[in-house]
Amino acid sequence: MPKKITSVFFCQECGYESSKWLGQCPGCKQWNTFVEEQFSKEEVKKGKTSKAGRALSSEVVTLSEVSVLEEDKLLTGIGELDRVLGGGIVAGSMSLVGGDPGIGKSTLLLQVCLNISNAGTNVLYVSGEESKVQIKLRADRLGKFNEKMSLLCETDLDTITEVIKQRKPEIVVIDSIQTMYNESVSSAPGSVSQVRETTGVLLQIAKGMGISIFIVGHVTKDGSVAGPRVLEHMVDTVLYFEGDRHASYRVLRGVKNRFGSTDEIGVFEMREDGLKEVTNPSEYMLDGRPEDASGSVVTCSMEGTRPLLFEIQALVCQTSFGLPRRQANGTDYNRVNLLMAVLEKRCGVRLGDCDAYVNITGGMKISEPAIDLGIVLAVISSFRNKVIDPGIVAFGEVGLSGEVRSVSMAKQRVAEAAKLGFKTCIVPAGCASECSKVKGIEVIGVANVREAIDRVS
Numbered sequence: 001m002p003k004k005i006t007s008v009f010f011c012q013e014c015g016y017e018s019s020k021w022l023g024q025c026p027g028c029k030q031w032n033t034f035v036e037e038q039f040s041k042e043e044v045k046k047g048k049t050s051k052a053g054r055a056l057s058s059e060v061v062t063l064s065e066v067s068v069l070e071e072d073k074l075l076t077g078i079g080e081l082d083r084v085l086g087g088g089i090v091a092g093s094m095s096l097v098g099g100d101p102g103i104g105k106s107t108l109l110l111q112v113c114l115n116i117s118n119a120g121t122n123v124l125y126v127s128g129e130e131s132k133v134q135i136k137l138r139a140d141r142l143g144k145f146n147e148k149m150s151l152l153c154e155t156d157l158d159t160i161t162e163v164i165k166q167r168k169p170e171i172v173v174i175d176s177i178q179t180m181y182n183e184s185v186s187s188a189p190g191s192v193s194q195v196r197e198t199t200g201v202l203l204q205i206a207k208g209m210g211i212s213i214f215i216v217g218h219v220t221k222d223g224s225v226a227g228p229r230v231l232e233h234m235v236d237t238v239l240y241f242e243g244d245r246h247a248s249y250r251v252l253r254g255v256k257n258r259f260g261s262t263d264e265i266g267v268f269e270m271r272e273d274g275l276k277e278v279t280n281p282s283e284y285m286l287d288g289r290p291e292d293a294s295g296s297v298v299t300c301s302m303e304g305t306r307p308l309l310f311e312i313q314a315l316v317c318q319t320s321f322g323l324p325r326r327q328a329n330g331t332d333y334n335r336v337n338l339l340m341a342v343l344e345k346r347c348g349v350r351l352g353d354c355d356a357y358v359n360i361t362g363g364m365k366i367s368e369p370a371i372d373l374g375i376v377l378a379v380i381s382s383f384r385n386k387v388i389d390p391g392i393v394a395f396g397e398v399g400l401s402g403e404v405r406s407v408s409m410a411k412q413r414v415a416e417a418a419k420l421g422f423k424t425c426i427v428p429a430g431c432a433s434e435c436s437k438v439k440g441i442e443v444i445g446v447a448n449v450r451e452a453i454d455r456v457s
Helices: 041-049 079-085 105-118 132-143 157-167 192-209 281-285 332-345 371-384 410-419 429-435 449-456
Strands: 005-010 034-040 094-099 124-127 149-153 171-177 212-218 238-240 249-257 265-271 274-277 296-303 307-319 325-329 354-360 393-394 424-428 442-446
Touching: 005 192, 034 192, 034 212, 041 410, 079 105, 079 238, 079 249, 094 192, 105 124, 105 149, 105 171, 105 212, 105 274, 124 157, 132 149, 149 157, 149 307, 192 212, 192 249, 212 281, 265 281, 265 371, 281 307, 307 371, 307 410, 325 332, 332 354, 332 371, 332 449, 354 371, 371 393, 371 449, 393 410, 393 449, 410 424, 410 429, 424 429, 429 442, 442 449
Parallel strands: 094 212, 094 238, 124 149, 124 171, 171 212, 296 393, 325 354, 393 424, 424 442
Antiparallel strands: 005 034, 238 249, 249 265, 265 274, 296 307, 307 354
C-alpha cells in the first residue's frame, strides 16, 4: 500500500511548527514565513518508537557533588575571535557562525584551521559547497597548511559521521549546514527539518566524543533561507558576521555564548590574504574624519567590556516638500525622531520643517541609549551650521524631559577617549565625579540637553 503522507508547516524564521499554513507566525510575528514539508506516517512512527526500550545510562547526582573546574580552552590564534568566544574554544562545544553569503565566514574558519593545525591539533574541514581545488586556492592565500589539516567534500551526513568517528579530530568545521543531507529525513537539503535534524546528530557527536564543531549557516536579508535562527537554541555559541560585504571591515558579534559574555565584538579587516584583526577599533572607525565640518560629533558606546569611539554625522536642511523626510543609518530611526522632538519641545529648536539625516560612520549598528547625546549635538551642529570642536567626545542617555541620564562604565569610556588624544569629554552630571579621576582629559558634567548645547556652542 502507498505510504500516507502527512504535511507539516514550519516557520523559516523561528522554527514554529503548525499543522496548517498561517499568514503570520505566532512565535516571531513574521509574515509569509511558513513552508510545507511532507512526512510519511511510517517515518513519524519510527521517530516516536526509536527510543523505546533504551536503558537508563545517565547517573543522577546531587548538585553539591558536582565539582566546578575551569575549562581548558583552545586558543584559535586570532585574538578578536578568542575574545568573542570567551577565551577560546571549549572541548565538546558546538558553535554556529552565521551571516550573509560572501561576508567572510569560510575565510575566518579556514584561518582558524590554519592556526590550530599548525599548533599540532587535528582538524577536519567538511565542505558541501566548494570543491577541493577551490578550497586549496583559498588556503594558499592564507598560508601553508600541514598534515594535521584534513579536507572532506561531502554532503551525506552518514558518510561525514563515519569519517569523524574513524579519524577522531579535535576540531570539525561544517561548511555549510544548509548543504548537509540526512537520509532519514525525506525533505530537501536546506529545509527546516533537514537543518534541525542534521544539527541534532552533529550535536550528539560533539557532546559524546568531546569534539568541538563549528557549523556555518547562511542568512539572506529577507530571512527566506532556513538556518541559524532555527538552530540558536541547540548550539552553545552563536556568532554573527555584520557589515557590508563590499566594504573592508567586518564585525563579529556574539549573540549567544554559554562560556562567556554575549556582548563582545571582534573587528576585522578583509584583505587579499584573509581577515586581519583590528586591535584598536576606535582609531579605525575615526580614520578619515572630516575637518571643520558641521554636524559631526564623536561619541562612545560599550560593546561588551570594550569602549568603542565612533563618529555620528547629521545633516539638517530645509525640506522642499510638505512632509519632511527623516532617515537614520546605523541607529534606531524612531529613536532619532524622539530626540528631535525633545529638541523642539525642551530647547525651542524648530525642526518640523527640516529634513534630517543621521549616519553612524564605519557601518556600525548601535542601539545603546548612551549615544543619544551625540545624536542631539550632531543635529544641533548641522541645524545651526556651527562646527563642534573635534577634540570633544560626548555621551549620555537623553530622557523625554531633556535630562541627561547616567550610563554604565562611564570611566572606561572617558579613559578610551583620553587614550586617543581627545581633550574634553561631555558626560552626564551623575557620572562627572567618577570620570574626573581620569587624567589627561577635561570632564564636563551636564544635567540636561540645554547645558550640553551651551557647552559646545
